[in-house]
Amino acid sequence: MSVDILDVIRNRRSIHSFKGEEVEQEVLEAIFEHASWAPTHYMKEAWNIKVYQGAGKERLVDEILESYQRIGMIPQNKEMKTMKMMQSMRQFLTHIPHHALIYFHKEEDPIRYEEEYASICAFIQNAQLAAWAYGVGMLWTITPYMHDPEFPASLGLQDETIKIAAVLQIGYPEKTPISKGRTPIQHKLDFIVK
Numbered sequence: 001m002s003v004d005i006l007d008v009i010r011n012r013r014s015i016h017s018f019k020g021e022e023v024e025q026e027v028l029e030a031i032f033e034h035a036s037w038a039p040t041h042y043m044k045e046a047w048n049i050k051v052y053q054g055a056g057k058e059r060l061v062d063e064i065l066e067s068y069q070r071i072g073m074i075p076q077n078k079e080m081k082t083m084k085m086m087q088s089m090r091q092f093l094t095h096i097p098h099h100a101l102i103y104f105h106k107e108e109d110p111i112r113y114e115e116e117y118a119s120i121c122a123f124i125q126n127a128q129l130a131a132w133a134y135g136v137g138m139l140w141t142i143t144p145y146m147h148d149p150e151f152p153a154s155l156g157l158q159d160e161t162i163k164i165a166a167v168l169q170i171g172y173p174e175k176t177p178i179s180k181g182r183t184p185i186q187h188k189l190d191f192i193v194k
C-alpha cells in the first residue's frame with residue numbers, strides 16, 4: 001500500500017459514527033504493528049492493547065456502566081429514567097465495532113512516566129494515521145471510567161501499576177466529519193534568532 005503521509009496527516013479525521021461491520025483482524029494487527037514504530041525511549045515499547053469486540057464487548061460495556069454508577073455519572077437507582085439512560089449508553093457503546101484499551105505500567109519516576117506516556121501518545125497517533133491509510137476510522141478517547149481506580153481490576157487488569165492511557169473506538173466510518181481546520185501555525189511558531 002502506498003499513501004502520501006502528508007495527505008494522511010492532514011486529512012485524517014476523528015470518527016464518531018461507525019458502520020456495524022468489524023475490521024478484519026489482520027488489518028487491526030497491521031495498524032498496531034505500524035503504530036509500534038513510534039519513538040520509545042530506552043526501547044521500552046510500553047504500550048499494551050486489549051481489543052474488545054463481538055461478545056467480548058459485553059463485559060467491557062457492563063464494567064463501563066458500573067464504573068459510571070460508582071463515580072456518580074449515572075445514578076445508582078432503578079428508576080425508569082436511569083434504566084433508559086443505561087440502555088441508550090449500552091446501545092451506543094455496543095454499536096462501536098472495537099474498543100481498544102491502551103495501557104501501560106506506570107513508572108514511579110515522573111520523568112520516566114512522562115516519557116512512556118508521551119511515547120504511547122505517539123503510538124496512538126501512528127495507529128490513527130495507519131488506520132486512516134487502511135480506510136479504518138478511530139476516535140481517541142479519554143473517558144471518566146479510565147480514572148476510576150477500580151475499573152482496571154474489574155476487567156482483570158489486577159496490577160495496581162496499570163494506567164489506561166486511552167480507549168480507541170475503531171470501525172469503518174459511517175460518516176466522516178468536515179475538518180474544523182487549524183489555527184495558522186504562524187500564530188504559535190516563533191523563531192528565536194538572538
Ligand SMILES: Cc1cc2nc3c(=O)[nH]c(=O)nc-3n(C[C@H](O)[C@H](O)[C@H](O)COP(=O)(O)O)c2cc1C
Pocket residue numbers: 012013014015139140141142143177180
Ligand atoms: C488525548 C485526546 C483525547 C480525546 N478525547 C476525545 C473524547 O473523549 N471524545 C471525543 O469525541 N473526541 C476526543 N478526542 C478527539 C478530538 O476531539 C479531535 O481530535 C478534535 O476534535 C479534532 O478533530 P480531528 O481529529 O478530526 O482533526 C480526543 C483527542 C485527543 C488527542
